[in-house]
Amino acid sequence: MWRDPAERPMVIGHRGASGHRPEHTEAAYRLAFALGAEAVEPDLVATRDGVLVLRHENEISGTTDVASRPEFASRRTTREVDGRPLTGWFTEDFTWAELATLRATERLGGIRPHSASFDGRYPILRFRDLLELLDEGSDEHRRVIRLVAEFKHATHFAALGLPLEELFAAELAAAGWGRGDDRLVSESFEPGLLDRLVSSGIRGTRVLLIEDRGAPYDLVAADGAGARRYDAFVSERGLLGLAGVVHGVSVGKGRLVGGKPEPEDGAPPRRTRPDAPLRGSELVDAAHAAGLAVYTWTLRPENRFLAPEARRGASRGAWGDWLGEFTRIMDTGVDGVFLDHPDLGIEARRSYLDG
Incomplete structure (x- = not known):
């Protein structure tokens, strides 16, 4: 029987x-599993022939060697994605067989030269490949390893006849993952996608991603300048409105650290308007009060x-006081943290719980 760690916050390997x-x-x-990640988060985009693949974005010049492949030079194009023009190579212009010939590259090579030294060694993965890895990793490490699937640009792909939620449901079924598997968490910046998952019979945990600014693109596409802003979802009123619709929210760390300091012990609590966006532990407490x-x-x-x-220091790539920042974030009461280095998340949680 797999062990299911109960410690919180959950440590989630960000893209492994x-x-x-x-x-x-x-x-x-595989390294994320070995370093103790309790979940991993892939980004899902689609190919022209309807295969879900794992890439940060549908534009892949920054994460693969596609730009150096002369056979694909003619695929470089400009597309509008979520209302913005973008030039490069896009997954929806390739079949899976074509993408399978590419090799992955480090997206942050200037900051992470060690990781960049592995450029060209690994092929890109399909979603179904990761499901197999999760089953293998859970068996190998004798513990539950969850999946936190992020759907990228759902409105864009739906307009191309590639509904991500339907492709997702089909992939789960083919891999033998139940649609209500308790290992499954689905997240998106577009609330409409989360609603459609329910319609597709996906019954796992659903989480609304919250950007630091702007509005969900599906709402912008429907309502234009009147679209509901992300800030509205993390107000007291907004969080109460999400109760029963989704199971949680996921915010950029800037909403939890920085900005106005928390009141000192003994100070009277600040009065916040019900429609004002919340920050720090105030946001977390209000979400928890709403059951999120x-x-x-x-x-x-x-x-x-x-x-x-x-x-610390002048180098952008040097490590600063990561432990101080990570434990400060954990002190807000969050339920899960996404990290590029799962081992640092385990260490920070240990320090926080011991402290």
């Missing part, structure tokens, strides 16, 4: 152990990604 190996590769996922879990992304140790007070 993507601080150690190029993201979304078999090596990154809270996750946060992405915890990274390099100066480039740390809050200014946690940076």
Whole structure:
């Protein structure tokens, strides 16, 4: 019987152990399992022939060697994705057989030269490949390893006749994963996609991703300038409105650290309007009061990604006071943290719980 760790916050390997190996590769996922990740998070996009693949974005020039492949030079194009023009190579212009010939590259090579040294060694993966790896990894390590699947650009793909939720349901069925598997968490920046998952019979945990600014693109496509903003979802009123619709929210770490300081012990609590966006432990407490879990992304140790007070030295790639920032985030009461280095998440949680 697999062991299901009960410690919180849950440590989630962001695209595998993507601080150690190029993201979304078999090596990154297997290393995440070995380093203790309790879940891993893939990004899902689709090919022209309806295969779900694991890539940060549907534009793949930054994470593969496609730009160096002369046979695919003519595929470079400009597309509008979520209302913005973007030039490059897009998964929807390739079949899976074509993408399978590419090799992964490190997206943050200037910051992570060690990981970049593995460029060209690993092929890209399909979603079904990761499901097999999860089953193998859970058996090997004798513990539950969960899947936190992020759907990218759902409105864009639906317009191309590639509904991600339907492809997802089919892949789960083919792999023998039940649609209500308790290992399954689904997340998206588009609330409509989460609703359609329910219609497709997917009954796992559903989480709404919250950007630091702007509005969900599916709402923008429907309502234009009047679309509901992300800020509205993380107000007291907004969180109460999500209760029973989704199971949790996932926010960028900037909503939990930085900004106005928390009141000191003994100070009267600040009065916050019901429609004002919340921050820090105030956000987490309000979500919990509404019955929602809270996750946060992405915890990274390099100066480039740390809050200014946690940076050490002038190099963007040098590690700063990551332990201080990570434990400060955990102190807000979050239920799960996404990290590029799962081992640092385990260490930070140990320090936080011991502290």
